[in-house]
Amino acid sequence: MIRAGIVGGTGYTGIELLRVLVLHPEVEVAVVTSRADARIRVDALYPSLRGMIDVVFSAPDVAALSDCDVVFFATPNGAAMLMTKALLEKKVKVIDLSADFRLKDTKEWEKWYGMEHVCPDLLAEAVYGLPEVNREAIKSARLVANPGCYPTSVQLGFLPLLEKSLVDVSHLIADVKSGVSGAGRKAELAMLMSETGESFKAYAASGHRHLPEIAQGLKSAAGESVNLTFVPHLLPMIRGIHATLYAQVSHSKVSLEEIQALYEQRYAHEPFVDVLPSGAHPDTRNVKGSNRCQIALHQPQGGQTIVILSVIDNLVKGAAGQAVQNMNLMLGFPEDQGLKTLALYP
Amino acid sequence: MIRAGIVGGTGYTGIELLRVLVLHPEVEVAVVTSRADARIRVDALYPSLRGMIDVVFSAPDVAALSDCDVVFFATPNGAAMLMTKALLEKKVKVIDLSADFRLKDTKEWEKWYGMEHVCPDLLAEAVYGLPEVNREAIKSARLVANPGCYPTSVQLGFLPLLEKSLVDVSHLIADVKSGVSGAGRKAELAMLMSETGESFKAYAASGHRHLPEIAQGLKSAAGESVNLTFVPHLLPMIRGIHATLYAQVSHSKVSLEEIQALYEQRYAHEPFVDVLPSGAHPDTRNVKGSNRCQIALHQPQGGQTIVILSVIDNLVKGAAGQAVQNMNLMLGFPEDQGLKTLALYP
Amino acid sequence: MIRAGIVGGTGYTGIELLRVLVLHPEVEVAVVTSRADARIRVDALYPSLRGMIDVVFSAPDVAALSDCDVVFFATPNGAAMLMTKALLEKKVKVIDLSADFRLKDTKEWEKWYGMEHVCPDLLAEAVYGLPEVNREAIKSARLVANPGCYPTSVQLGFLPLLEKSLVDVSHLIADVKSGVSGAGRKAELAMLMSETGESFKAYAASGHRHLPEIAQGLKSAAGESVNLTFVPHLLPMIRGIHATLYAQVSHSKVSLEEIQALYEQRYAHEPFVDVLPSGAHPDTRNVKGSNRCQIALHQPQGGQTIVILSVIDNLVKGAAGQAVQNMNLMLGFPEDQGLKTLALYP
């Protein structure tokens, strides 16, 4: 049994980490921090956990966290970078679910996140935790930057095409829709049910923080810079992301059958990426609560435009589930341990 | 007072026509047909109408409908074309909310709708009822083909750019999301709340019947054939369509300010198209129950891609409201009569 | 045209008042106050109102409001009582949608609302604005206390039985369910869509502020004190209240037919109370956006327990619509003017 700590245990990614970890056979959740709820029992705040965990929220404290084997940061951006160096020095492995270590370029990070980065050296060291790309590096990493939810769905959808240079990278479009839990557990007027229920809208159409993260990953896959238009939208539901991706094939002779075969081959051994049969339309409900990404491919009217449909649960493969997948890799457990849950349908 | 008839009064567009027409000061709803519910009071099936209408559903019958000044078809595709000729001969004006008269090309219509068209001559005569394009023709029409919901939102979003030839018409993308009422009032497994609630998916990504209708309208605006990729999606909510449209500007020197000014000018005198200020994100809730289309424009990262966001209520501007707008034009009433309702927020 | 002012125009009852009043033929909305949003255009905050109102939010100010003929308070509890006296002295009629003037007993008010009442004399003068009970008094009132949403649905459901002393008043039960808009437009964690969507719970089961208001009204109807158990619940939807009421008939010989006839007779001339046919189950959707209360009656297994089902839209008959109904009565307009809208179905 290894000891795990969660910093920021009261947000939706924190509670989702708890949901997965309390049933993980190799993990004891030893520390869960929350400044605001310190000294309250975790299961008093989250009655779904009653009987599963005896831990009391504590204020975040490096000394207490240092007794853990692995620490997850489920904190707002800017918090993880303040404690990570100290934890790494204590030989604690760190998995950051916030954005603090996702970008390699410090200036880019500071521009999009509006603050100074306090440990740019760790930006270089941090491994971007998308196992489908960086599995071997993750296994030996001390510090993993867990990908954002939008970036996970978009990258898994585009990667095979970009790796094989089959599409025009100057005209990529990602029209992505997310459930409201992606906005986190914060008291904001805009996220009231009266404001988000029974309605739909785009937001941040002129520029969203996940854009540089996606672009960085796509560039790495393509071997060249890409031009991506990324428009996020807010769905009137709680969990799930659906990315609808558009790319123009470079050579008109590439058929949908070839692309289907390429995707099936690329993800054949991936435990959590599932390429659906040709003609399918993945539904976010079929991955709700599971760590799976389901992908389907279309070529409307047999034309030049390839449409990729990619769905995940933003809190699982888009956050806590992927973090546990990374933990399994870092600590030598089977990659899918604790993650074999099925989607809740209906 | 003119007399109006509704054929197919038990679907969602039928009941929405009733909601608008029973309060219209110039209209008496004289006939409402429903084969299945004949002899039942309309307000017994729709308790929201209690006290507003005394009509009893009747079986559809040309003789009874011939006493009307205008007849609306809110029927499944293929029904209106069977009765329209007889009604026109009786000097009844016809507004068809189904797809029977929307396409000019008979072969194209028969390919997408899978049946033979019984009156292709009327296809030529029918006026496509998008007032923002065909206002004058509608005023003198005997037969109006009321546009589909998706086509209304997409055409109003793209028109100004295409009319001015500002974008590359070979790479248009329409990523459109609709509430479930668009699927109509039919007992289908796929439309149960357990199947569509709290989930999101694309459908018909390889080809949807509204594609040729949109393409016909865009071609007419552009003066040349267009290449459109249209992917419809199903939202876990009841009313509302949000079209996210992507186009590449032909000349990089066109600025967002110029495009904003173009849209404001194009729609300056339109009673039901509202161009939002620069930077806005229209929300479907702000047009719910109203006949309005709200549009906003973006140019992410100042690049070549223009993003147009266009929202309507699929049952109002996308169906019954637009039909009444057309009726007002055909019968010489003020264009917005009976349509001055405000969106229901929240 | 009379001039109306709205104090607290940014909450859901405030915007709902605007939705009704901007289309009211006898009313000009002259002043809309909001401390936080002063100097912002009303339609900038509420895009559904674009083109319908030119007013800019102003800070609340007695002088400016004194030029109005009627002022609506759509404020948190405790605000209206601070300004009402001054407005009444300026001959302005006041309709308070908050709870400040709903209870006759000052001590009771102070106990449930946790503050001192600054003008207990006005408690005595204020007319409780349930037109179905106090129509004549409302017509001549200077100050109307607009009923709460729960109290409206429960009182209209119980009144006929209590007025005729047909049930045991020592065992009344009101199990009432409300959409989330009843909680208002406040940034509260508990009202996020992630917290309230796809879930259901009771709250305040041990005592809710609307209990004394309901009890006061029922006592007045019964002519004696009543014992009511009132349990409110939160529905995963935006608008609508459904009250399920249980009462024991005092004399076993009272039949459902007699009770049905009693309700039909009691509400025969009420423009906004609609008694459904025997055996019906009112659906909140059939009153969504309308000022109507729909009621149905049941006597399960022909036993001693009468079940009354009563539905309203909490923001219309439960707040803004009823307030305009009261305004119409106070100012001599037709009682249903501006309120003839139909429910939005589906």
Place this chain on the structure above:
Amino acid sequence: MIRAGIVGGTGYTGIELLRVLVLHPEVEVAVVTSRADARIRVDALYPSLRGMIDVVFSAPDVAALSDCDVVFFATPNGAAMLMTKALLEKKVKVIDLSADFRLKDTKEWEKWYGMEHVCPDLLAEAVYGLPEVNREAIKSARLVANPGCYPTSVQLGFLPLLEKSLVDVSHLIADVKSGVSGAGRKAELAMLMSETGESFKAYAASGHRHLPEIAQGLKSAAGESVNLTFVPHLLPMIRGIHATLYAQVSHSKVSLEEIQALYEQRYAHEPFVDVLPSGAHPDTRNVKGSNRCQIALHQPQGGQTIVILSVIDNLVKGAAGQAVQNMNLMLGFPEDQGLKTLALYP
């Protein structure tokens, strides 16, 4: 590994059984029947199960099912009774999730279910599968009648009070609200999202089939006949039941503290019944996807009326989870095996 069969695998209880059983370490799902979908792979219909099950739907057939150790009926009422006797003769244990064996009184069953019972002798033998009442009998049963969803939530809520004769059994009220998945996976107009979303209503207020089942259980607990008013309601959400129960204490001296202690003691060793601390309000989301029932107790205004709040997931503790709990008991597995999943929050 035991072999399990599921008859009627395409409904929501069928797919929920699959979700639980494919991860159960002691069970192989060997047969899944569906007349309509015979020869289709189970995971083609339910993409959430891809990679977890290789079974193909087959037509229901006693011979094939006879090779199973246990067969679950997740069929419409009236189907299980046709095959059960043959299976029992083949030494197959049967767990019926439909209503065929829930009532002891044949006449009562035939009255409420509108058909003749073909094996009334098995009605006598069948054990009612509420483990909190019949655990020992279930362990040795050949045939278990799995309780209905409403009856589970209502009985678990009332039982402790009735077993101790603390309340007046002639005035019990159960106001119960269910998510739409309780209506099953059937193409019905009334269950479309456009009909059930964003709205709320009671149904079958004059009499529902679960009434005699609840009354039978409550009578058994109380040792005398009870008089129960049961009003079911339909919630605009997918999963979850919330029972709000009202009872009058017989002796005014019983305090809430005593009742709280009674419930905690009664359910102290129950793995799936969780009595919340005094003052709590259980939320259906906290049991979504889990086999747990959470209960809280209130005594409004310290009066005579006790309010019990009881929540379950209708598809888990109200159907498939409870069925697996019964299977575990019948086959000697740990009672909670395969059922240790946590609720999905948010």
